[in-house]
Amino acid sequence: xxxxxxxxxxxxxxxxxxxxxxxxxxxxxxxxxxxxxxxxxxxxxxxxxxxxxxxxxxxxxxxxxxxxxxxxxxxxxxxxxxxxxxxxxxxxxxxxxxxxxxxxxxxxxxxxxxxxxxxxxxxxxxxxxxxxxxxxxxxxxxxxxxxxxxxxxxxxxxxxxxxxxxxxxxxxxxxxxxxxxxxxxxxxxxxxxxxxxxxxxxxxxxxxxxxxxxxxxxxxxxxxxxxxxxxxxxxxxxxxxxxxxxxxxxxxxxxxxxxxxxxxxxxxxxxxxxxxxxxxxxxxxxxxxxxxxxxxxxxxxxxxxxxxxxxxxxxxxxxxxxxxxxxx
Amino acid sequence: xxxxxxxxxxxxxxxxxxxxxxxxxxxxxxxxxxxxxxxxxxxxxxxxxxxxxxxxxxxxxxxxxxxxxxxxxxxxxxxxxxxxxxxxxxxxxxxxxxxxxxxxxxxxxxxxxxxxxxxxxxxxxxxxxxxxxxxxxxxxxxxxxxxxxxxxxxxxxxxxxxxxxxxxxxxxxxxxxxxxxxxxxxxxxxxxxxxxxxxxxxxxxxxxxxxxxxxxxxxxxxxxxxxxxxxxxxxxxxxxxxxxxxxxxxxxxxxxxxxxxxxxxxxxxxxxxxxxxxxxxxxxxxxxxxxxxxxx
Numbered sequence: 137x138x139x140x141x142x143x144x145x146x147x148x149x150x151x152x153x154x155x156x157x158x159x160x161x162x163x164x165x166x167x168x169x170x171x172x173x174x175x176x177x178x179x180x181x182x183x184x185x186x187x188x189x190x191x192x193x194x195x196x197x198x199x200x201x202x203x204x205x206x207x208x209x210x211x212x213x214x215x216x217x218x219x220x221x222x223x224x225x226x227x228x229x230x231x232x233x234x235x236x237x238x239x240x241x242x243x244x245x246x247x248x249x250x251x252x253x254x255x256x257x258x259x260x261x262x263x264x265x266x267x268x269x270x271x272x273x274x275x276x277x278x279x280x281x282x283x284x285x286x287x288x289x290x291x292x293x294x295x296x297x298x299x300x301x302x303x304x305x306x307x308x309x310x311x312x313x314x315x316x317x318x319x320x321x322x323x324x325x326x327x328x329x330x331x332x333x334x335x336x337x338x339x340x341x342x343x344x345x346x347x348x349x350x351x352x353x354x355x356x357x358x359x360x361x362x363x364x365x366x367x368x369x370x371x372x373x374x375x376x377x378x379x380x381x382x383x384x385x386x387x388x389x390x391x392x393x394x395x396x397x398x399x400x401x402x403x404x405x406x407x408x409x410x411x412x413x414x415x416x417x418x419x420x421x422x423x424x425x426x427x428x429x430x431x432x433x434x435x436x437x438x439x440x441x442x443x444x445x446x447x448x449x450x451x452x453x454x455x456x457x458x459x460x461x462x463x464x
Numbered sequence: 465x466x467x468x469x470x471x472x473x474x475x476x477x478x479x480x481x482x483x484x485x486x487x488x489x490x491x492x493x494x495x496x497x498x499x500x501x502x503x504x505x506x507x508x509x510x511x512x513x514x515x516x517x518x519x520x521x522x523x524x525x526x527x528x529x530x531x532x533x534x535x536x537x538x539x540x541x542x543x544x545x546x547x548x549x550x551x552x553x554x555x556x557x558x559x560x561x562x563x564x565x566x567x568x569x570x571x572x573x574x575x576x577x578x579x580x581x582x583x584x585x586x587x588x589x590x591x592x593x594x595x596x597x598x599x600x601x602x603x604x605x606x607x608x609x610x611x612x613x614x615x616x617x618x619x620x621x622x623x624x625x626x627x628x629x630x631x632x633x634x635x636x637x638x639x640x641x642x643x644x645x646x647x648x649x650x651x652x653x654x655x656x657x658x659x660x661x662x663x664x665x666x667x668x669x670x671x672x673x674x675x676x677x678x679x680x681x682x683x684x685x686x687x688x689x690x691x692x693x694x695x696x697x698x699x700x701x702x703x704x705x706x707x708x709x710x711x712x713x714x715x716x717x718x719x720x721x722x723x724x725x726x727x728x729x730x731x732x733x734x735x736x737x738x739x740x741x742x743x744x745x746x747x748x749x750x751x752x753x754x755x756x757x758x759x760x
Contacts, residue, residue, distance in 0.1 A: 190602070190606065191757045192755070192757060210607075210608040210610050213608045214608035216606075218603075220599070223602075224600045226600050228511070229508060237504045238603060240500045241501070241604065241608065242608055243608070280603065
């Protein structure tokens with residue numbers, strides 16, 4: 137069997153006039169934890185719901201375990217654990233009764249693990265669902281996704297509604313599932329939570345992947361925030377067009393910029409003046425993520441020139457997602 | 465299939481923290497013919513069903529019990545005499561002075577259908593469209609069960625619930641008619657109850673199908689209730705018009721009641737028309753439900 141468990145090829149999804157997915161491409165390999173990042177409305181849930189066969193793509197192809205979701209049908213879904221992004225649970229029945237029912241829909245798979253998982257997440261199975269807080273409902277959702285030990289976990293914003301302690305417990309469980317062979321595809325709009333556990337991360341924006349790499353490479357792309365202070369005012373031209381340097385802001389006797397790669401050129405340019413203070417800080421991946429959202433994709437020139445993010449985007453997407461640069 | 469899937473009580477000792485994916489060997493999708501969904505939906509609505517059972521039984525009980533005081537004593541005929549002929553015909557009160565006419569005008573001609581339709585339309589609109597709209601259907605649809613099976617089991621729940629309420633109507637009326645010695649035959653009572661069941665089922669099925677085809681509860685209710693009201697009005701107007709037969713021909717209410725089932729039995733073409741009105745939309749909508757995007 138192929139080692140690609142999830143594949144999207146040129147996936148397009150239109151809702152009437154609105155294009156939610158615009159040629160999305162990705163591959164998730166067996167055994168990895170794949171982070172799928174983007175803000176609300178970027179197309180994360182649409183992609184995921186296509187994988188679960190709740191939506192049908194307008195064009196392109198999605199595959200799970202090598203088969204299109206529509207053809208895979210119930211047999212395919214039996215191997216998936218799914219947590220919806222907008223989990224809606226209601227009714228007077230207890231959390232335990234609902235979980236039993238969901239296990240029964242899986243031919244009983246997972247029934248025996250419910251008490252153990254409930255204990256781990258500190259969920260009272262005897263409480264009626266409609267009285268549960270958002271966090272407690274999310275626990276029910278997490279448990280039903282994990283209980284049958286699925287080969288593939290598809291989790292849409294799994295930690296939303298969980299407090300930090302439970303988020304940690306949840307991420308531990310996801311890691312355990314991965315360690316025992318499961319593949320995890322999880323979406324989030326917060327990078328920090330997938331950064332911890334994901335091997336690779338794809339950043340989705342307006343229905344396309346704009347960046348896809350392992351976390352270490354992304355971190356390299358994020359670069360460093362450099363701040364130099366000089367004894368006297370320095371001319372802005374002195375720091376123009378240095379390799380690996382972008383987002384330069386010159387303000388009298390200080391220079392702030394973004395550095396990716398070797399600092400050599402920047403240091404040599406600075407050394408021509410009297411440097412009184414120097415700092416270089418690794419940027420958070422969160423910042424990189426935000427970079428992708430500062431620039432409107434549809435504007436090819438015009439206001440993008442005035443936007444400091446444009447050079448950042450050119451820098452980060454080089455080699456990883458060149459298709460962002462393509463005119464639409 | 466489903467071999468390792470039974471909720472075993474045997475050896476779960478070593479499985480404490482071990483997360484062991486089944487490795488593709490034996491995933492256990494829902495068995496064909498299983499009624500897990502149907503049972504769950506009935507369970508979820510058991511309180512509502514009990515409430516409706518009581519309501520239907522009480523209303524039927526009260527109306528049948530009124531007969532000795534109203535009809536037998538000639539009160540109703542006196543009342544009817546003071547009413548314009550057209551109104552009497554529209555309300556179907558022509559024969560209200562007889563036990564069969566009384567039951568046909570009250571329980572089977574008005575209150576029974578109203579109660580059953582209010583229940584049936586809202587229940588049918590909720591079971592697919594309503595739960596899809598509020599998102600509670602999503603986990604079921606992502607479970608290893610075919611869309612068609614979700615659809616069918618949920619539809620069967622509507623059928624069963626309506627059937628149950630009609631059995632309650634039949635039990636109460638047959639019992640009280642016998643107790644009050646109203647001289648209406650049990651076969652006729654069962655026949656008219658069957659007709660009422662088919663009538664409620666037909667409009668509920670239209671609502672169910674409209675909801676499943678569109679995913680919109682409001683559309684389901686509007687289509688189902690709109691047709692029911694139109695059918696009722698057509699049936700009521702038919703006797704008032706000089707040439708009103710065509711209104712009876714197109715009104716499902718008339719298919720059910722025009723033959724005066726408590727006297728002459730249920731009209732077979734009428735009953736078949738109601739069955740068709742139920743099954744054709746339900747059969748067409750499943751195709752759409754299977755193809756369309758869910759939960760959008």
